[in-house]
Amino acid sequence: MSTERDSDTFGRSFRISHTYRSVAYKLGLYGSAAVLVAILGFPIYWMAQNAFKTRLGIQEGITFLPSAETFTVEQFEIIFNPTVGRYLLNSFIVTAGVVITVIVVSLIAGYGLARFDYKHKVKTARFLLLGYMFSPIVLAIPLYLIWDTLGLLNRYVGLILALSAVSMPFAVWLMWKYIQTIPESMEESAWVAGASRWRGFRDVIVPQTKPAMIANSVFAFAIAWGDFTFAHILMPDNEATTFPPGIFRLFHSSWETGWAEFMAVSLLVSLPPLLFAFFLQSYLLQGFKIRAL
């Protein structure tokens, strides 16, 4: 009898405080989410809506959407401007080179780390991670004269090598940890069926590493597409430089180009990251899981 009443009051008091608590919790959670979405989303929204305004529309004052008179798509013609087009083309070439180099080299090294038990293996992999400590500026300043002597200044190869090296340590770790999760018996059964080590690698391992390859290529893409420091120093010529230092120079030298055009080209350049962020986020988060190991 008494126990029943006890449990009854306990239940009721628990329910009430629980309700209050859960209301406060919900308010805090959704309130936080709203604040964060506003802070992160506002600059992107502002860039996007101003990319569709005429120059006069921006100068007339701050509006939150382009009106019928100020709406235009002609700002996007800036990519047909030979200078900006050249920057974008250079960025494409360098990014493609970096992504391909990183994928191939990280696959081979990751396979070696996962499947061969060689001396000083873990130490070597740890040593690679020390690469995080090197500042791009500390590396780029000496590289400038080294590349100058080797004739690699203003050449795609020079920049591709530098950016691949920067993306490499993490890509190799990710591939190593990922290949470790693929059972060795799958490869062994291929060898029993007469496949060589190379065939086993190509036909059994490589197709299964697709998620890790996607994560690696997006991270390498982000480094190469967004790099400013290396390109700024190693590609001093206006003809050779990539988009980030190029548009920076244009911004500081040309009074002819208006904000609307800069916003239009910025929007175009941030489209691939936006699409990757939306469609590939689970792969990227998987990559971060391994990074946290």
Place this chain on the structure above:
Amino acid sequence: MAIDTEPVDRSRRFFEDGFSIGRFEITSDDFWGWLTILPVLALYTLIALIPIGFAILASLHNVPLLNPEWEFVGLSNYVEVFQLDRFWGSMWRGGVFMVGSTIIQLAVGVWMALVINKLTRGSRLLSTLVFTSYLIPTIIVTMMFLFMLDPYDGVLHAAGVRLGIWEGFLLGNTSLSMGAVILISSWKFSAFVTLFTLAQLQSIPDRFYEAAKVSGATTWEMFRDITLPRIFGAILVVIFLRAVFMFNKYDIIWQLTQGGPGSATTTMPILAYTETFDANAYGLGNAVAIVMFLFLLVSGILYLKYANPSQEVQT
């Protein structure tokens, strides 16, 4: 038939036996293992180790950039660096930038990760924005904020002036520009903390929370006793990574202010760049870079020794 299998057999045999050069036994695993990691090591040597060695060498010489004739001057570049007022100033400002932006990124980043982890609806929108800010090129972030802070057409500028927080161009304000640069870089780089923490949060098994719920734990107690200890190791690692990255940060500061106004936002990477390319003192610039590198190396080793994050992450 025989022709067909023979090469396979031979390769298999070499594969299992390995070989030896003199006294050194090289097993097949050693051979193939080192062969597979060789491209990475070559790249690493070319882009990281040789430049560091080259920078040490250059820092002992007087090298005018336009006429590269090396004149050996011993340690005098380092003496000059330590006597420069602007070196100590840039070290202080670099410290302010590093500590300030790391703290903000850590607070916002962990908060954001906890929110995304708990959201049942709409988390896709928030996480897409987080990934976007992580993947978007720094120059785009700079352009967006320079536009929003533009004294004529900028929306943030108008808001700040209306509220009486600043007058004129914010990044041209000597006392406020450092704070502004810290906040703008936190907008870009908090996402790294979020993703790192979120990955750790999602690897906590649900059964822990279920067990806690059955025994009547409140949300706060669950956070304190399950979530916090589990992400603590990841937080120690992320503090280390963010502090290193922010200390080394060159691009976003250069794009926003070029170290100005005056020297209000000149951190050590900015100083290394301007000494090298604007003052044409290649040797001196390299000396700054080497001092930076050594400073980071020593503080990194101390941090890893006393905070020992790697042990925490094992759980």
